[in-house]
Structures are given as structure tokens and as C-alpha cells.
Amino acid sequence: MPELPEVETVRRTLEPRILGRQVAVACLRRKDICEPLAGSKRTPEHMLQGSTIVGTMRHGKQLAIYADHGQVVCVHLGMSGVLSWTTSLPKFTAADHAHAWWRFDDGSAMVFADPRRFGGLWLAPDLPTLRREKWGTLGIDGLMVYGHALHREAGQSERNVKAALLDQKVVAGVGNIYADEALFASGIAPTRACLTLSEADWDRLAASIRRVLGDAIEAGGSTLRDYRDANGAKGSHQTRHAVYGRGGEACLTCRGVLTQATLGQRTTVWCKQCQK
DNA sequence: CTTATGACCTGATAGC
DNA sequence: TGCTATCAGGTCATAA
Numbered sequence: 001m002p003e004l005p006e007v008e009t010v011r012r013t014l015e016p017r018i019l020g021r022q023v024a025v026a027c028l029r030r031k032d033i034c035e036p037l038a039g040s041k042r043t044p045e046h047m048l049q050g051s052t053i054v055g056t057m058r059h060g061k062q063l064a065i066y067a068d069h070g071q072v073v074c075v076h077l078g079m080s081g082v083l084s085w086t087t088s089l090p091k092f093t094a095a096d097h098a099h100a101w102w103r104f105d106d107g108s109a110m111v112f113a114d115p116r117r118f119g120g121l122w123l124a125p126d127l128p129t130l131r132r133e134k135w136g137t138l139g140i141d142g143l144m145v146y147g148h149a150l151h152r153e154a155g156q157s158e159r160n161v162k163a164a165l166l167d168q169k170v171v172a173g174v175g176n177i178y179a180d181e182a183l184f185a186s187g188i189a190p191t192r193a194c195l196t197l198s199e200a201d202w203d204r205l206a207a208s209i210r211r212v213l214g215d216a217i218e219a220g221g222s223t224l225r226d227y228r229d230a231n232g233a234k235g236s237h238q239t240r241h242a243v244y245g246r247g248g249e250a251c252l253t254c255r256g257v258l259t260q261a262t263l264g265q266r267t268t269v270w271c272k273q274c275q276k
Numbered sequence: 277c278t279t280a281t282g283a284c285c286t287g288a289t290a291g292c
Numbered sequence: 293t294g295c296t297a298t299c300a301g302g303t304c305a306t307a308a
Contacts, residue, residue, distance in 0.1 A: 002301055003301050005301095061301090076302085076303090079285085079300065079301065079302055080285085080286075080300085097286085115286050115287070116285045116286050116300090118284075119302085157278080158278080158279080159278085163279085166302085166303095168302090168303080175301050224301065225287090225300070226287095226301085227301065265280085265281075266302095267299085
């Protein structure tokens with residue numbers, strides 16, 4: 001579900017709620033959604049219990065919350081994950097799929113819920129360990145990507161450019177919505193093999209990725225179903241999608257019919273007239 | 277090494 | 293009303 005703009009919106013709405021708060025109790029209700037990285041264990045202390053939150057950080061679709069004793073909790077939301085903050089700890093039912101929670105010194109709480117369990121938590125003793133063990137394989141963050149990085153990571157590839165954009169090793173944070181939106185904005189057909197793109201194509205694509213992601217952050221992300229920010233609010237960017245979810249409808253540029261097909265295992269929408 | 281494909285899960289919705 | 297099929301903001305493991 002959430003791509004970079006949704007995760008960044010969660011980060012921005014969550015951080016002011018939890019910064020400086022001490023974790024009174026941390027609880028992992030479902031052990032199998034949490035993986036300890038080297039030097040960490042699945043204990044409340046390694047989930048920040050007893051420590052004070054000093055910062056948050058995001059790379060691609062991954063969100064790290066770190067505390068004054070160094071420990072880090074890395075959250076990945078998968079397709080249906082929600083990380084929310086509430087003024088008090090709710091009473092959970094099985095239908096909530098609340099797999100972990102943290103209660104702070106002022107009684108407020110942070111909850112990780114994820115019905116489909118494609119997401120999860122990773123624990124690390126410090127940020128360098130997280131970067132090395134978990135974030136090391138990710139490409140450059142989508143907000144900072146430039147043409148030369150895309151060209152270097154995917155320029156020789158025979159696969160289509162849509163599949164490359166979904167590959168987090170190429171660029172971190174782009175998912176199915178924003179891949180289609182960025183390709184439309186740069187006039188590049190998703191079916192094009194990577195090695196047929198020129199340097200100018202990669203430059204335009206990188207600029208489109210940065211702009212599409214930035215615009216979506218300004219709108220608070222795209223809420224199609226599950227996604228909410230840390231306060232439970234929906235995003236509004238879904239009303240601005242030019243192609244995603246609009247297969248068979250009219251292209252906003254040429255009024256032709258938008259094509260829909262499966263590429264890179266995902267539903268893909270584009271305009272054959274405007275994207276070459 | 278690269279690339280394609282099925283697998284992993286639950287819930288919402290559409291169609292019968 | 294209920295059943296079944298299909299689809300969904302994502303990644304893995306596996307095999308070719």
C-alpha cells in the first residue's frame with residue numbers, strides 16, 4: 001500500500017507526537033512480524049522500552065524510529081500496514097491486527113497494525129547496523145534520484161522500465177502508483193526496455209519521479225483503501241492521479257483511451273499516444 | 277549474475 | 293443473503 005510519499009507523511013505526522021517521549025511499555029503481540037538484526041533481540045528493551053525517542057528517519061518506504069540509547073525500530077508497512085498515534089492505548093480485538101504497540105510516559109501510544117502482514121518490524125542496536133543489514137541493498141531515495149543514478153543502476157538492463165522502477169535496488173520508494181505517474185509525466189512508455197532509454201530519457205524520468213513524489217507528499221499521500229497518516233487522517237493525492245486507476249478512461253493530455261495491462265506483475269496504465 | 281513467476285496474507289467488492 | 297472469484301500503495305524465494 002504505502003509508497004514513499006505515504007511513509008514520509010506518516011513520519012512527519014508521527015515525529016512531533018513521539019519526540020522526547022519516554023517509552024514506558026513496549027509490546028510485541030505477534031513475534032513473527034518482527035526480526036532482530038545483528039546485535040538485537042526481540043525483547044521490550046530492544047523495542048525501545050525505557051528509552052526516550054530522539055528521532056525518525058526514512059529511506060524509500062522504510063521508517064526508522066530511534067532512541068537515546070541507540071536502539072532502532074525499523075517499520076515497513078507492506079501493503080496494509082498502519083503506524084498510528086493515539087492519546088491512549090486502545091483495547092484491541094483480533095480484527096485490529098495490532099501486532100505491536102508502545103505506550104509512552106504521558107499515556108499516549110503508538111500502534112503498528114497490518115492485516116495482510118506483508119510489512120513488519122526490524123530491530124537494530126544502532127543506525128549504522130540498520131543501514132548495513134537492512135537498508136544496504138536499497139537504491140538512492142526517490143526524492144534525491146537523478147538520471148545518472150537510474151542510468152547506472154538500470155541502463156544496461158533488458159527488462160522493461162516499469163519493472164526497473166519497482167525494483168527498490170534501482171531507486172527506493174517508488175511503487176505501483178508513482179511508477180505509472182512518473183512514466184506518464186516524462187512521456188516514456190512503461191513497456192520500453194531499459195537499455196533503449198537515452199540519458200535525456202533517464203534525466204526526464206528522474207525529474208518526474210522527484211516531482212511526482214514531492215507533490216504527493218504535499219497532498220499528504222494517496223489514500224485508496226487502508227492508508228492513513230499517524231493521526232488517522234487520509235491523504236488527498238489520489239484525486240490527482242493522471243493515469244493510476246484510470247485504465248479505459250480519457251488521457252488528460254490527448255483525450256485518447258488509456259491502456260491498461262500487466263507489467264512487472266502489476267497493473268499498469270499508460271497512454272500509447274503520449275508515452276513513447 | 278539477471279529476470280520472470282508464484283507465494284505470502286486478509287479484506288473489500290463485484291457478479292451470480 | 294451468501295457463495296465464489298478477483299483485486300489491492302509490496303516484497304521474497306525459487307527456478308530458468
